Amino acid sequence: MFDTLKSRIYQGNQFIKDIKNAPMREQFRGLPKLCNANCNNCKDCLNVCPTGALKLNPLSIDMGKCTFCGACKNVCKTGAIDFTNFYKLSTTKRENLIVTEDMTQEEFSKIAIEVRKEIKRVFGKSLKLRQVSAAGCNGCEMELNACSNVNFDMGRFGIDFVASPRHADGLVITGPISKNMAYALEDCYKSTPDPKIVVLCGACAISGGVFQQSSELNREFLEKYPIDLYIAGCPVHPLTFINGILGFIQGK
Amino acid sequence: MNWIKKKNNTKININDIPTLKINDLREEIISLNKRPIGFFGKDWGRGSTKLFVILADDENADLYVSSVIFEGSEKEYESLTQVILAFHIFEREFYEQFGIKPLNHPWLKPLRKNQKDYKFFEMEGEEVHQVAVGPIHAGVIEPGHFRFMCNGETVYHLEIMLGYQNRGVEELMVKHPTNQMAESICGDSVIAHNLAYSKVMEILKNIKVSKRAQLIRTLALEMERAAIHIGDLGAISGDIAYLMGASVFGATRTLVINTMLEFSGSRFGRGLVRVGGVNFDIDNEKIERAIKTLTKVEKDVDRMVKTMLKNTSVMSRLEKTGVVSQEKAREIGLVGMAARACGIVIDSRFDFADECFKNLALPRKIFKGKGDVNARFQLRYQETMESLSIAKRILEMLKNGFKEEVLNLNNNSLCADSLAISITEGWRGEIVHIALTDMNGTLSRYKIKDPSFNNWYGLALAVRNNGVSDFPLCNKSFNLSYCGNDL
Numbered sequence: 219m220f221d222t223l224k225s226r227i228y229q230g231n232q233f234i235k236d237i238k239n240a241p242m243r244e245q246f247r248g249l250p251k252l253c254n255a256n257c258n259n260c261k262d263c264l265n266v267c268p269t270g271a272l273k274l275n276p277l278s279i280d281m282g283k284c285t286f287c288g289a290c291k292n293v294c295k296t297g298a299i300d301f302t303n304f305y306k307l308s309t310t311k312r313e314n315l316i317v318t319e320d321m322t323q324e325e326f327s328k329i330a331i332e333v334r335k336e337i338k339r340v341f342g343k344s345l346k347l348r349q350v351s352a353a354g355c356n357g358c359e360m361e362l363n364a365c366s367n368v369n370f371d372m373g374r375f376g377i378d379f380v381a382s383p384r385h386a387d388g389l390v391i392t393g394p395i396s397k398n399m400a401y402a403l404e405d406c407y408k409s410t411p412d413p414k415i416v417v418l419c420g421a422c423a424i425s426g427g428v429f430q431q432s433s434e435l436n437r438e439f440l441e442k443y444p445i446d447l448y449i450a451g452c453p454v455h456p457l458t459f460i461n462g463i464l465g466f467i468q469g470k
Numbered sequence: 471m472n473w474i475k476k477k478n479n480t481k482i483n484i485n486d487i488p489t490l491k492i493n494d495l496r497e498e499i500i501s502l503n504k505r506p507i508g509f510f511g512k513d514w515g516r517g518s519t520k521l522f523v524i525l526a527d528d529e530n531a532d533l534y535v536s537s538v539i540f541e542g543s544e545k546e547y548e549s550l551t552q553v554i555l556a557f558h559i560f561e562r563e564f565y566e567q568f569g570i571k572p573l574n575h576p577w578l579k580p581l582r583k584n585q586k587d588y589k590f591f592e593m594e595g596e597e598v599h600q601v602a603v604g605p606i607h608a609g610v611i612e613p614g615h616f617r618f619m620c621n622g623e624t625v626y627h628l629e630i631m632l633g634y635q636n637r638g639v640e641e642l643m644v645k646h647p648t649n650q651m652a653e654s655i656c657g658d659s660v661i662a663h664n665l666a667y668s669k670v671m672e673i674l675k676n677i678k679v680s681k682r683a684q685l686i687r688t689l690a691l692e693m694e695r696a697a698i699h700i701g702d703l704g705a706i707s708g709d710i711a712y713l714m715g716a717s718v719f720g721a722t723r724t725l726v727i728n729t730m731l732e733f734s735g736s737r738f739g740r741g742l743v744r745v746g747g748v749n750f751d752i753d754n755e756k757i758e759r760a761i762k763t764l765t766k767v768e769k770d771v772d773r774m775v776k777t778m779l780k781n782t783s784v785m786s787r788l789e790k791t792g793v794v795s796q797e798k799a800r801e802i803g804l805v806g807m808a809a810r811a812c813g814i815v816i817d818s819r820f821d822f823a824d825e826c827f828k829n830l831a832l833p834r835k836i837f838k839g840k841g842d843v844n845a846r847f848q849l850r851y852q853e854t855m856e857s858l859s860i861a862k863r864i865l866e867m868l869k870n871g872f873k874e875e876v877l878n879l880n881n882n883s884l885c886a887d888s889l890a891i892s893i894t895e896g897w898r899g900e901i902v903h904i905a906l907t908d909m910n911g912t913l914s915r916y917k918i919k920d921p922s923f924n925n926w927y928g929l930a931l932a933v934r935n936n937g938v939s940d941f942p943l944c945n946k947s948f949n950l951s952y953c954g955n956d957l
């Protein structure tokens with residue numbers, strides 16, 4: 219009993235108080251910062267990019283494909299590519315994930331999330347999500363689990379992962395969606411009562427990521443049903459996820 | 471000569487590998503009676519298939535390699551599983567990929583594909599009922615299907631059907647091999663899989679990696695082990711409703727992975743290891759901070775585990791739950807942590823040590839476990855403490871010396887006609903990567919073996935005669951990888 223209390227006291231309070239302004243370590247690779255003037259068109263970055271996220275003339279990075287591996291930055295001799303530690307990388311529109319030179323942090327924050335009144339009204343105070351890993355590598359899954367730990371404590375905002383799609387207000391999809399998971403995913407979607415939202419979480423879910431070329435995928439689901447929110451990362455950082463969802467349901 | 475004998479992290483000229491008749495090789499395998507780590511086919515032109523067999527002799531750190539050619543008309547052979555059970559999953563895989571049937575295999579079911587043809591083992595009787603779970607599970611985890619045959623609360627038998635995660639990784643690796651792909655084979659073993667891949671490529675490209683880079687790699691591997699073990703200690707606590715443990719271990723794990731973030735820009739170490747070394751050096755300021763953090767982690771884990779082990783209600787949930795006997799574990803060929811928890815001495819860090827690990831000259835601790843959840847819990851604790859102390863030791867070494875470049879940018883072409891093998895001990899157990907090149911020096915086959923491939927059957931045995939409600943606990947104590955198995 220006393221040992222338990224002692225352990226508890228040693229731990230203190232672990233939760234991040236102000237999640238919307240939580241600091242991030244400088245080493246984190248978040249929103250890219252591109253500079254066309256520095257680019258000399260050597261194409262070295264194109265050769266090392268594993269997902270085809272990069273384009274030249276003008277420089278752009280598609281965060282829906284990007285694994286944030288940093289290989290392009292490491293290989294660039296002229297400093298045309300850099301990554302900031304800005305982590306709020308969620309958007310309601312797929313195109314917004316394609317970042318060019320003028321996409322600053324402020325600019326991205328302004329356009330990223332289109333707030334819908336009805337979403338705010340229905341889900342603003344409570345959002346229960348069913349997570350479906352459709353061939354996710356367990357990277358995003360571990361980070362989504364971390365969202366509910368004592369540090370990030372997502373539950374305090376009324377956002378939780380639930381066991382049954384019947385209890386859920388929406389799906390969070392991770393992974394590139396394998397053929398073998400296509401049926402279960404769709405089934406799960408149909409079992410979720412309306413109104414519901416669909417969130418794509420991580421490069422694999424958004425674009426197939428490093429698995430884009432695989433013949434074992436079946437991504438038809440994404441053509442059939444509307445997607446409400448895209449959250450970039452590989453894997454998605456818990457702060458990215460929580461802030462993305464909060465921005466979407468609270469419009470802040 | 472029936473075998474070619476090699477050490478870990480080597481390449482072999484494909485033409486030096488003996489090619490036997492299947493019946494002869496079968497006899498050889500049975501008489502040698504070593505652990506299979508590779509048993510895979512490759513298209514050999516004109517409808518024929520070449521089967522490569524790699525066996526591991528853990529005591530002497532030797533690998534035995536041999537092969538067989540099946541002509542287009544040869545579509546079956548007498549299965550090895552009848553004699554050595556550990557081959558069961560390898561033969562299933564070979565059959566699924568190449569259609570060559572192991573006759574009299576007791577459990578020849580689909581592995582990753584053709585799930586519709588999967589026939590479950592059924593039991594009959596008035597009292598027997600089935601419980602089907604998955605592919606989508608209650609928590610935020612990967613998909614897989616579990617079928618329990620129960621009598622009331624008691625599980626007679628569990629059958630695990632996987633394959634939902636199949637992404638065709640082996641084919642993708644041949645077409646477009648990258649470090650980033652290796653990191654995504656299994657996202658909880660980023661460092662381990664990427665290390666195995668990088669080593670295989672370095673062998674084929676004749677690239678030397680500096681001592682400093684090797685130390686950073688080993689550091690990252692041990693931090694990964696510690697982080698996941700701590701996370702799983704938390705998950706086990708959660709499953710026995712000891713929420714205090716879940717909270718404390720969760721918060722403690724955060725400290726380790728945030729240190730990893732400082733080293734590499736990613737909480738799981740993505741972008742750190744690459745062919746030729748590592749992408750980031752670690753300066754002394756970060757080292758100091760890391761040593762402090764890891765010391766705190768050591769204390770926190772130690773305090774929490776000791777508190778838990780004194781608690782009788784915790785112990786009554788851990789002890790004698792989910793037992794796999796040592797005998798069974800050997801028979802079915804368990805590897806890694808799950809095998810060590812049954813008292814088997816197996817750890818490729820020691821058995822097939824690489825240069826860097828050898829130079830650390832660490833003492834080998836033998837764990838005497840009974841193969842229950844308690845054993846897996848305590849083993850994880852022991853390994854966490856070991857890994858943290860190794861990590862701290864390496865950090866001290868990096869602080870005081872080994873001032874070298876951490877990346878060798880030579881990009882030689884791959885050696886032609888070669889087979890390269892690398893074994894790395896991830897936190898679950900041995901990860902084996904094998905790459906083959908053709909006469910032009912392009913990759914022609916890539917084979918991956920995750921420890922989960924061997925160990926899933928261990929979980930199935932562990933839950934026999936336990937309550938269904940203890941399944942999550944058993945499952946967490948193993949924490950096997952779905953995508954590592956499905957690839």
Ligand code: SF4
Nearest residue numbers: 267284285287288290
């Ligand atoms: S950081 Fe993104 S854009 Fe750059 S190489 Fe990696 S995946 Fe490509």
